[in-house]
Each structure stands twice: as C-alpha cells, then as structure tokens.
Amino acid sequence: MYMMKTIFTIFLFVAFAVGLNAQYALPVDFENPQEDTAWTQFANGDDLAENMVLAENPAKDGINTSDNCIKFVVVDNAAQWAGAVSAYYGTLEITDDNHIMQMMVLKDKISPSGLKIEGGDGDPAQIELKASNTVTGEWELLTFDFSDAIGVNYPRLVFFPDFPDDARTEGGTVYIDNIGWAGASPVGPDRKGLVAVYPNPATDLLTVQYPGIYRIAISNIVGQRVKTLEFQATGHKVFDVSDLKTGLYFMTLETADGSISTKFIRE
Template identity: 30%
Template sequence: MKKITLLCMLFVVSIGYAQIALPMDFEGSPVTGDFIDFDGGGATVKANPQSGGINTSATVVELIRNGGQVWAGSKIVLDSKLDFSTNKGLRMKVYTAAPIGTAVTLKIEDAANGAINVEIPGVTTVTNAWETIEYDFAGAASGTYDALVFLFDLGSTGDGTATSTFLFDDVEQFDNSGGLAQIDLPVDFEGSTTNFAVTDFGGNSSSLVVDPTDSGNMVIQSIKGAVSETWAGTTIGTAAGFATNIPISNSDSKMNIRVWSPDANTPVRLKIEDAADDTHTCETEVLTTSAGAWEVLEFDFSNEASGTATLANGIANGWIYNKASIFFDFGTANSNKTYYFDDLKFGEASLSIDSFEQTTFKAYPNPTRDSWTIKTQNKNIESIQVFDVLGKNVISLAVNGNQAAIDGSNLKTGLYFAQIKTDSGINSIKLIKQ
C-alpha cells in the first residue's frame, strides 16, 4: 500500500509541474502567478476576450498599465537561459485598442542582474485587431538571458483604460536568418531593414520613437530613470556593436551626434570600445548648449575624459573600436529626465542644423494625385526616402542632381514625409497624396 501511495504522489507531482519555457501559449502554463509586475503594470492570464482574426486561442495574457512609472510592465522568468545560436528572433501576438504606432517593446534580461539586458522596440500597425510583432535579437549572447520583460506604451503613464490595456499570446523564438542587418555608421534610425535595438544599463530606458518635433523622423528616446546610476546610459546597438570598425585615428578623432536635452549645460558622454573586449575603450564628454531644442554635439576622442584611457594609447596598442554608448547627464544619479538622440556619424560636425535648414526644397504639385517633383537650387540631392505617418519606408530613390520625381500613384491618400539627403545633411518635407 505504501508503494502504491508513493507512486501516486510522484505521478501527481510530475503532472502538476509545468516548465516555464518558450514557446508560451498560456494554455495551462504559465499562469498569472508566474508574472512579476512592476511600477504600475499588472499581468493576468485569462480567457481570450478578443477571439478572432489570427488568434482564436482560448487563453491569453492581459497587461494593464495603471499609473506608476512610464516604464510600467511585467516580466516572467524562464527556467533556463535563452539560446540565440540559431533562432535569433522572438515574436508574439498582440491586441490593443491603443492608436496605431503605440510602442510594444520587448526586453530580455539576466534575471539575476537586470542591468544585463537587451531591449528591442516595436510598434503596433493596427488597432482593435490581433497582429504578430517580431523582434530581432541578433547579437544577443546565448546562455545569458532568462527573463522576458513586456514594456507596452513605454514612455507614457498608463491610466487603466482600454488604450492602456494590451493582450498578448504565443510568445516564441523563430529563425529570422533573413532578418534585419546589423547596425553600422552612420546611424539615422530610419528604414525597416536595420536592427536598431539599443542596450540600456544603469537604470536607463530607451526606445525607438517618432521624433516629437518632426513626425517624419525616427529617433531614440532615452529616459534616465528616477532610480538610476551616475553612469546610466545606452549602447547604440546590440552587444555585437557596429558591422564595421570605426575608422578613428590620432589625426581623425571626431564623431558627432544630434541630441535633444531639456536643459542646457548637461554633460553628455560618448564612449567607444571594442565589442569583444570592454577594457579597450575611449571616452570623451561635452555640454549641451540648448534647452528643449535639437543640436549637434561634436566629440573629440583625442580629448579624453579625465581618468579614462587615451585614444593615443589605444591606437598605439592596435585596439579597434566598433561599439558606441551615450550617457546623458553623466555623473548625476536618479535624474528622472527624458532625452533624445539621432544621426550618429564619424567625422567633424561640418554643418549645423540651422545652416542646413537654409537649404530650400520645393515639392510640386503638393497635394498631388500621382507624382511630386522635388527641387532645390543650391544642393546636390543624393537620395530621397518617403515614409508614411507610421515611419514605414514606402519609397526609396537614388538621385544625383538638384531635382527628382517621386511616383506616388500607388500610395494611399494621406500625409507622407520625404527625407532628402544631400552631401551636407538630411532634411524632411511634408507630402500630401490626394
């Protein structure tokens, strides 16, 4: 009798234990109690209230953001580390009543040390309907991450309403070998073929968003949290760094980046390093000069920050640099401020934004039913990219001259933005399709 009882107990335990691993469809496991909510987020496994479309499954996760912090969300810890050796992508089905273009960010973390993480931004393309959103984690190290963090509508404070409510389901890895290209200089965060993931540390929270001052431009929003280290910052890309080495030398030692800060005289530090050896670094720092406005900052790595390795020493020892990180308000903890950055380039900042805006571009006819002509008098146009209001690239043109025709006959009626690149910078103008 004792043997039978023991066997029954073992059988009950074995069928009662459910491993938390990918893929997750929430049909039995994981359950609500497996989620760790934080800062105003609340996840509940429940019956699918929006069965239809691409998701007719019985059970989903509902995540409601109600007050708290702008990074409110929920996470779940897996029973084993993720393996990205083959399947480098993650995807899930998402449903929300929030407007099209709402951020749906997915972060992977080391559960034992949340500062070790990779965060990939995504955006919704529909509202009140299920869609599959994919995330490219190329460059993420295998055997490092065992927590998934769901950060929906990152950057906004939830209010508990329908637009702060998200459903998600069917979280899984997949082979995205035909996916996004590794980030490389110059970085402008435009288009849909490059992996623009950023890697935060020290209490920073960053995501790819529409430029709040120009709806035709994509930028990185970087929030230095209310609980953050003096060295909180963001790596511009994944842990793999850039696809090619930064061509820096003792005689050509400058990089520039466009930034927006709420305050003038804010110290901004830029660090370059070898992605394969984090002891091979060089750092330099400048102050912002504008408050609440975009400006281009120039960083000269021959003028290294106090107490950091010199560029001359790195060059002399054959160090390579293929990774960059930016630190806003360096040296101050718990800033609780929001910054933006864009257009990281190698070389001198030869053109300020003000001088670029003096270039006159004309688009005619505008509005149009079929095509526009873009013309400028004083610059040579190199390329034109047209984006819809969601930031999706719909037209790309190579140009060599001061005039170009854009065929919009296949575009839907609405507002578009032409991003015009010349030999001295990039600017955007609005296009209207009737």
C-alpha cells in the same frame, strides 16, 4: 530613468534568486491556468493583481485562435517601462538560428510594446527592444531581433505591454499572448490532443507522435537545454533518452503546424 530601471531590475533579481526553477517552456501561450503566476508585474502604479490577469481571448476570429491570454491594464500613473518579468522559462539561448522573438498583442491604441532579456552571462547583460502595433482591436504579431545578443544566455524574460517613448500621459488595456521564437507559433488547443509521448516514464527509447515534427528541443527542470534533435519532417520519431539523468524533462516540438510544449519523465 535608466538608473531607476537598473535599480528595479536588481531588486527583481534578488526576488527571483531564491528557490526558483523553470516550470514552463517557450512559447508563452498562457494556456496553463497557473501560468500567469509565473510573471511578476512591476512599475504599474500599485501593481494590483487585478491589473494583470489570465483572460479569455477576446478576438479568436483573427490570427490568434488560442483560448487564453494575459490581460494587462496599464494604469494612468504607470511608469513608461511598466510590465512583467519571469524567470520560469529556462535559459534563453541566443544563437545564429535562434535570435528573433515574437509576441502577439491586441491593443486599444497605437503605441510601442517591448521585450527584454536580462541577466546574461556575457555582453550585453541585457537588451531591450521595442515594436509598435499598426492596428487596434485585433491581434497583431510583433517581431524583435535580438541578433546583437548572439552567443549570450539569459535567464529572465520581460514584456512591456505599452512602452511609450516619452513620459506616459494615459494608460490602456493590452492583451498579450504567444511570446516565443519566430517560426514557433503555438499549435491551437484543438490540435494538441494529437500529441502522443510514450512510454512515459521512459528508460531508454522515447516515441513522439505528431504530424510534421522536424525538431525536438529538450530542457531539464532548471531550463538547461540538454538535447536537440533535427531531422526530416515525420509524424513518428523514436530516440534514445538513456543518456539523460533521471527526472522531469520539458520538450518543445517544432512542427509544420507550429510549436508544442510537452514533457516526459526519465526513470
């Protein structure tokens, strides 16, 4: 089974290797209508498009109040490791401060789910972790500790919605949302309108406004981290971007409410 997974991983790497640039930033919240196209389904029977779709959140009264998520229908003849892979979220840098990832799931049965990071520039080249839900019919936050990969950078992220320990005996429907670093749950859509980034485009000083910002991470169009700012929480942060090359940049704001992804242009 491991050999089959390795061969399939190599196949996916070839598929992603040509002309692929990062377009999104963690956390993966599926609020962008095109974000489901950033993921490639695999090992799920015939991998029909209808089995992995952007869907409305079926339970907004719990811990997940976002509007959208991914609905993944695992077919009965899917491989144990059926899931989806993406290289659209830039380089995942595993550090002492950034090694625990989380994923929200809503499932119709109790079973393990998984996250995997692969294509690393060091050892381990890939690492795969499992965690099981404890409830059905409501959202639950699963945690994955990638501390064994500290110091390694990974270009690809994989999720496994239903990852049994033994051969699969049945399928099921799983909703996936909010994949990201621990402590970085995305801000709800009702709060995103409070973000202000100006001037945009910017040449030297850029201002970011949102209550309780304490960290700003900036990545370029290919997902490379180019600037990280950490400071005492504030609602108004001005900083210099004149050292950046001209082009489009993605920002992740860590705030008292959670994380927010936005972007700006350096001209």
